[in-house]
Amino acid sequence: MPRRLHRTNSFPLNGEHMQYMTANTANEARVDVSARGFWTRGQRAFMDIRIFDPMAACHRRISLEAAHQKNEQEKIRKYGNRIRNVDHGSFTPLVYTTSGGMGPKAKCFYSRLADVMAEKKHQPRSHVVAWMRCRLSFSLLRSALLCLRGTRYSAPTTIDIAGLNYQATVVESGILV
Incomplete structure (x- = not known):
């Protein structure tokens, strides 16, 4: 069961050859999130996030499914081989559209995360999923x-999920389950 998600650097390369020319070979390479034991007990799982606009010129001539797949494959080419062979972990690209759509691998990730959170907090899975969808939307x-207004610095915030009442949050938000 994952204990925490955190931003992480990959191990430095020591003469390893990467399968793709687009692989990130910098010693400071970093993915967005990692967790130990998420997919497999004891193994580190690495996730990297991409949000894309499906209405952008580069995606207009392809289907939404093809755009998701294209973005997932770009992330896999960039980090997948390195994480498997150097960090000895699993890699999951988390690809979203600006309107809230998820790529196939992100859907699997969220399904697993909902299962783990529901079991750990003894909450109905439907309440956890509704809470997660609300958080993702925001x-x-x-x-x-x-992207529209530019950056403004604010201190990073963390959410303490230990004392979170999923059912009350879902009821207060008016989300139908």
């Missing part, structure tokens, strides 16, 4: 607003 909204 995160994507903040991200879109940041």
Whole structure:
């Protein structure tokens, strides 16, 4: 069961050869999030996030599914080989659209995360999923607003999920389950 998610650096390369030319070979390479024991007990899971606009010119001529797959493959080419062979972990690209859509691997990640959180907190899975969707919607909204208005520094915030009442949060938000 994962204990915490945190930003992490990969191990430095020591002469390893990467499969793709687009692989990140810098010693300071870092993915967005990692957790120990998320997919497999004892193994580190690494996740990197990408949010894309499906209405952008580069995505207009392809289907939404193809755009998700293209973005997932770019992340896998950049980090997947290195994480498997150097860090000995698993890699999951978390790809979202600006309107809240998720790529196939992100859907699997969120499903697993909901299962783990529901079991750990003894809450109904449906309440946990509703809470997670609400949090994701607001995160994507903040991200879109940041792109529109520019950056403003604010101290990072953390959420203490230990004392969170999922059912009360879902009821207060008016989200239908």
